[in-house]
Amino acid sequence: MSSQRETETPAFVLSLLITLGVVVMGLWWSADHLKTAHLLSVSTRLRPTEPDGLSPNEVLGRISSGERLLIQAGASPEKHQGVQAIAAGNSRQAAAYFAAALQSTPNDPEALIYLNNAQIGANPAYAIAVSVPLSQDLNSSLEVLRGVAQAQQEVNQRGGIGGVLLRVIIANDENRPAVARAIAQALAANPAVLGVVGHASAEATLAAAEIYEAGQLVAISPLSTAVELAHAGAYTYRTVPSDFVTARALADHLLNQMRQQKAAVFFDSRSRYSQSLKAEFGTALSLGGGLVVREIDVSQSTFSAADSIQQATAQGATALVLLTDGDQLDRTLQVVRTNGGRLPLLAGGDVYAPKTLEVGGPESVGMVVAVPWHILSASQAAFVERSRQLWRGDVNWRTAMAYDAAQTLIAALEQAPNRAGVQQALRSPEFFASGATGTVRFLPTGDRNQGVQLVTVQPGLRSGFGFDFVPLGHALPAPVPQPVPQLAPDSIPVSAPSPAPQPFPVPASPSNPVETPASDAPPAPNAVG
Template sequence: MSSWTCDGVPKDGKQYPGVSPHTPQTNTGPDCIICGLPKEAMEPSQGEKQKPGKTVMAGSSGSGSPSWLIPGIIAVIIIILGGGLAAFFLLKENDQSINTPTPSPLPTETTPTPTTGESVSRGDKLFLQSTPNKQAGADAFAQENWPGAVTAYATAVQGDANDPESRIYWQNAQAKQAGNPLTIAVAVPTTSSPDSAAEILRGVAKYQTEYNQSSASGRLLEVAIIDSSDPTTAPNVAQEIINTPDILGIVGYGIDPGSQAALQQYENAGVAVLSPLTSSFQDSTLKTIPINEKEDELLVNYLQAVGKTLTQYAAQQQPSPNIAIFYNSDSGYSQQLQQEIINSLPEVQGNLIEQIDISSPDFDANSAVTNLQNSGANVGILALSQNKVSQAVEIAKANENNGSPLLLMGGDELYNADILVQGGDAIAGIILAVPWSFSPTDDFAQDALQSWKGRVSWRTATAYDATKALVETVSKNPDRTMIFQALSNGITLSDSTTDFNLFNEVPLVKAVQGNEGPKGSNYQFDPLK
């Protein structure tokens, strides 16, 4: 399907309840990824004819209850790995932050930018922070000096146990040295959001380590890292991967137009990708779906659950809550979450007091909070993308000085070390909805704590599960066609870190005082009891 642009204003004269104008968004599927309008809504005299008397609900599948999908990298990831959730990402003793990449909608179709192979690495190039030992490993890898690469990368891992790139490349060098590796790829935004990428890669590296330590076939797992930061290069990078037949499958990508174009290419070529837009999960079965099957899209279903969870908690604290929504109109994620919160208000007898676009040039946190107090608001939901952490902190600080502070809540993109460090006491008590949270009683959390010498986040957990699902399929039938077919038919998952049914009620975390948060903060996010 060719690309088309939606601005949230129907052009076909039909009514679409719940849809509002938004920044122009380029789409490749049948529906707008921001508001859910079908392509024909933008065509005054074209498109399919709607049945008489039927009102179109934006984003509705019309096929019963939604399937809850694997989050995130499957980011973001997460999900939003790579930007979507959403996106398929670490709160720890060091100063690493946990940011989910959320690409801004592109106003016009972009022209693919030629690539030179610099966006893919198995160990010959470094995408995250460099050290002398890592660079020595990359140099040796590029020269196919496998023993030298193994030694250098092993030293790099010993020097920084929290760096997943070194660990992945160290194991890649061992796989190359052993010969005939099984190879997959992971697409993460290493340039645009290195902290988020690192969180995802920790989950990938953890499963790679486990697999290689117990491989019955003798074939070790190799992971190629794709930098998915630039949407204009995504189609050409995808073609590079398609033309590299030993890469048997991919985890990652987001919801931006570049990712969508890449995903369509992989689908056409029969290369399996576990991403937010091409994966569904129901009744213990994970399967890949055509990118144009909008009714099974991760982001919409997930954010519906987030909206319901946040408003339900607000109603528990404040019966018939008076809710104000802070959002940023330059983010599709933010606008979608804003809409899902609005959609969920009637179920809790909630009242929408005001919607505040923090992207507006005249936005002022102090004035906004004061006005909300005067308007009777008692809950403020921060439906913001990860690049708006500083504005979220401004709102929290203004709220702290308010005579009647709002109950502040938000989504997973604010699950971020920066908000704990910058917010100080002002963010005490903020409630966030996230797919998975660190718990002292969780085996995966405790094992990851030992592996990475610090806490990990839900992005790491979901990336681990996605990698496990793909590799288990790849190891049974290491053939692209058979892998694509197996995942299209669906595979049964067992022993996953993530409870995939949790999206009926997304877990909540709360910022509380503690010494297990990021360096520079006296706060940490703990599960809400």
């Protein structure tokens, strides 16, 4: 049987490479020449200057279930050896290498996902994908991958979904709409992929939505909050509350707790998320009797934090509201430092980052930030205990939202393990899943039926920077000896696509078996610290 599998595998790989090549080249040709392919009728409002043509190699180089590294930063020799073993078809040896890699870097979610995949070996498996912007925002991507990896680990350790294990495919969409479309096309063309966790930005999520709809493939975003997603179709969901919810929570706090009515809003005109949150906040504040006296676009080349604050106060602003996205965090922190604690500060979830505590320092104390979830508000939850054991530290809301997205797909697959069944399950008013943040339920729009958590910056020891995000009204927590370490700074690039990448494998499933070398991989490493 082993020799037969080894004979069949090259033929399967060649067949899949040809198929995916035809799909990607067909995507480029039909979009550029025929202009009629319904899979590509995404609105040209999505960054029309961005090129749509990606070669098959460029797409394949951004997708992996273990046969290539997507995160080179901090990768140990054992992790490289694990990838080489997967590419060579030796899942048993790969699992041993990935387990060894996790001994030295236990908070590496890519290594854990590849270990879980290697342990499946030739066994039937259901597959989901997770698409993150690894080369654009490494730290946030790692946070999302930790949530998916934890969900995969837990379901496989308890025997899988009806006895069938779960395989996870990782994709790097770079937060670029053109790349997200190409990734979505490749995933939709793979019948073994039954659901997607992604994407991160509103731009990427909206760019991919119509392709997922045409392929009847459910995608659940853990991070996209723009209100536009409510109209993205019947196959797009999210586990993070929308900007509608966040904006009303911030406006209510400004008006009724801070007792301020006139605000200046800082935003990024190039970000759909920022534009959406700004618009929703302005509406909510106006309905409550308040007023946005000035809007400041931090993406402008002439932006000056000092001048902007001076002009805002001259127009009567008594509070500053920071609704920028993560790409503009440096300029946002210029506002925090320049303000120096003079005017009250409120902010959206993208300001929730270690860099805010490190750079904002004492000037950020008292700033109120809206996030979907905070670990100190759920310190006794089973998810929190398991995540601390697995990752050797505390996780944040991005990990929790990604875990909820993966658990939602798992719960839907338990009802009906096929694409149509997943979508029908999520559409049911009776559907729910148990996640990190409690019960996951959806509105008919695909929005999460859940509120937000307001946190504030206070002196503390948990982060290692002397300041912490803590829930409003929460007593200052006891120090934690070792915060969650980071694998690498934001700016470290990921691996470039391989010159001749192999196609991402179609995982074996009960209805789509794939012959691969057998595996009797060792058990997962003991991550309890």
